[in-house]
Amino acid sequence: MIVAKFGGTSVENARAMENVIGIVTREKARQPLVVVSAIAGATNDLQQCAFRALEGKLDDSVSILNNLLDRHVTIAENVIDNRPSYPQVIQFCRRRIEELRNLCQGIAILGELTNRSLDAITSVGERMSSMILCEGMKQRGIPAELIDARSLMLTDDRYTSATPLFDRIEERSKEVVSPLLKSGKIPVTQGYIGSTVKGITTTLGRGGSDYSAAILGAALDAEEIQIWTDVDGVLTADPRIASKARKLRIISFREASELAYFGAKVLHPSTILPAIGKNIPVVVLNSKRPDSTGTRIVAHPPKSNVPVKSIASKKGITVINIQSTRMLMAHGFLESIFAVFNRYKTSVDLVSTSEVAVSLTIDNPEKIDEIVAELKRFSEVAIYERKAIVCIVGDQMHSTAGIADRIFRALGDINVMMISQGASEINMSLVIEEERVLDAVRRLHAEFFEPVPEVELFDAVGAN
Numbered sequence: 001m002i003v004a005k006f007g008g009t010s011v012e013n014a015r016a017m018e019n020v021i022g023i024v025t026r027e028k029a030r031q032p033l034v035v036v037s038a039i040a041g042a043t044n045d046l047q048q049c050a051f052r053a054l055e056g057k058l059d060d061s062v063s064i065l066n067n068l069l070d071r072h073v074t075i076a077e078n079v080i081d082n083r084p085s086y087p088q089v090i091q092f093c094r095r096r097i098e099e100l101r102n103l104c105q106g107i108a109i110l111g112e113l114t115n116r117s118l119d120a121i122t123s124v125g126e127r128m129s130s131m132i133l134c135e136g137m138k139q140r141g142i143p144a145e146l147i148d149a150r151s152l153m154l155t156d157d158r159y160t161s162a163t164p165l166f167d168r169i170e171e172r173s174k175e176v177v178s179p180l181l182k183s184g185k186i187p188v189t190q191g192y193i194g195s196t197v198k199g200i201t202t203t204l205g206r207g208g209s210d211y212s213a214a215i216l217g218a219a220l221d222a223e224e225i226q227i228w229t230d231v232d233g234v235l236t237a238d239p240r241i242a243s244k245a246r247k248l249r250i251i252s253f254r255e256a257s258e259l260a261y262f263g264a265k266v267l268h269p270s271t272i273l274p275a276i277g278k279n280i281p282v283v284v285l286n287s288k289r290p291d292s293t294g295t296r297i298v299a300h301p302p303k304s305n306v307p308v309k310s311i312a313s314k315k316g317i318t319v320i321n322i323q324s325t326r327m328l329m330a331h332g333f334l335e336s337i338f339a340v341f342n343r344y345k346t347s348v349d350l351v352s353t354s355e356v357a358v359s360l361t362i363d364n365p366e367k368i369d370e371i372v373a374e375l376k377r378f379s380e381v382a383i384y385e386r387k388a389i390v391c392i393v394g395d396q397m398h399s400t401a402g403i404a405d406r407i408f409r410a411l412g413d414i415n416v417m418m419i420s421q422g423a424s425e426i427n428m429s430l431v432i433e434e435e436r437v438l439d440a441v442r443r444l445h446a447e448f449f450e451p452v453p454e455v456e457l458f459d460a461v462g463a464n
């Protein structure tokens with residue numbers, strides 16, 4: 001079997017849903033379990049509706065809910081046209097919205113919004129989208145069957161970021177999903193939502209549908225997990241910067257993780273850990289272009305002789321240089337430094353040390369004044385703002401000689417102020433001036449990908 005997860009933009013309107021139905025029809029023989037997100041924007045809207053209620057602005061909540069109902073009705077109208085399905089689906093959505101109205105009223109009266117209520121509210125997005133999609137599939141002759149994820153995805157009771165109970169989920173999935181698949185049915189369920197053992201609705205946290213897909217895929221030993229979204233996959237660079245960027249057919253999980261930090265908008269790698277742990281390939285695909293082959297993310301891709309796979313960059317970086325005021329760095333120096341960042345919950349991205357100094361980067365300068373004040377108690381501190389990180393990623397980089405030479409030659413007159421690469425690292429990160437970042441990415445892309453290396457690793461962006 002496979003898991004096919006469709007994100008919010010893949011179900012955002014009737015046309016998107018038609019694409020999904022086409023894809024599922026095509027994959028039918030592979031026994032897909034369909035996992036679906038709320039329609040794009042719905043979870044945000046539902047959160048907003050709860051927050052407005054808490055502020056006592058019930059009218060705002062109600063109008064958000066009405067809009068949301070309208071959007072769902074419009075999609076349903078266009079995806080489902082037979083009786084008795086259509087009126088049933090509409091009634092289902094109306095009832096859910098009615099329940100939310102009552103809930104919001106309660107929140108407004110009490111002036112209290114618990115995480116438990118918030119989960120009850122946001123779960124409705126997935127419950128409505130899955131209902132519409134499932135009925136749309138049935139109408140087109142797909143033997144779909146809706147499974148309430150809350151009967152599978154058992155979690156603890158940390159509402160809004162619940163932890164899945166893997167053993168229980170595996171048990172339930174084998175009891176509920178496997179027999180349906182065996183009988184030729186196509187089960188449809190919700191991402192993101194779950195339930196405590198006592199039956200109270202929980203959610204896995206924002207963006208949690210990928211996580212749901214990975215957990216269910218791992219529980220059912222899926223042969224593949226497909227994450228259908230609105231981008232072609234992982235690219236060799238941001239195509240808005242490097243116009244000749246290529247799509248990668250396959251990358252390792254570690255490579256994907258490095259790239260995720262740079263906002264490669266594809267998926268958050270930690271969410272697919274359950275799948276990677278079981279060696280199940282995760283494929284990122286574009287539901288707007290169903291014939292595109294996507295990017296496979298696997299634990300151990302076959303060795304290729306392409307050392308560099310992708311170049312990413314991030315602006316708005318602040319470099320902090322910290323020099324010990326003693327002659328040599330005393331032991332405990334690093335610990336005192338990181339303790340400061342920890343106290344201000346500011347995460348450090350790159351670190352580079354010498355015998356007397358430590359340079360590090362942060363991308364969130366919100367607490368910088370407080371941090372610097374504390375660091376100055378035991379060191380000299382210099383701050384450099386408006387820097388950028390350029391990151392060159394590839395599994396085989398550290399075992400290929402001459403890469404650094406190529407990188408620095410390509411950069412030419414672009415000044416590098418900080419470098420970070422570990423012994424077994426799969427990336428080299430460089431800090432440069434923010435205004436040189438486009439140049440740097442273009443030059444590096446030209447060096448490593450233009451002309452495209454002669455291997456079947458890349459596809460043109462926008463091609464199949």
Ligand code: ASP
Nearest residue numbers: 037043192206207208209
């Ligand atoms: N609908 C949820 C969200 O927007 C979960 C997801 O889309 O993955 O956060």
Ligand code: MG
Nearest residue numbers: 007008037207
């Ligand atoms: Mg989403």
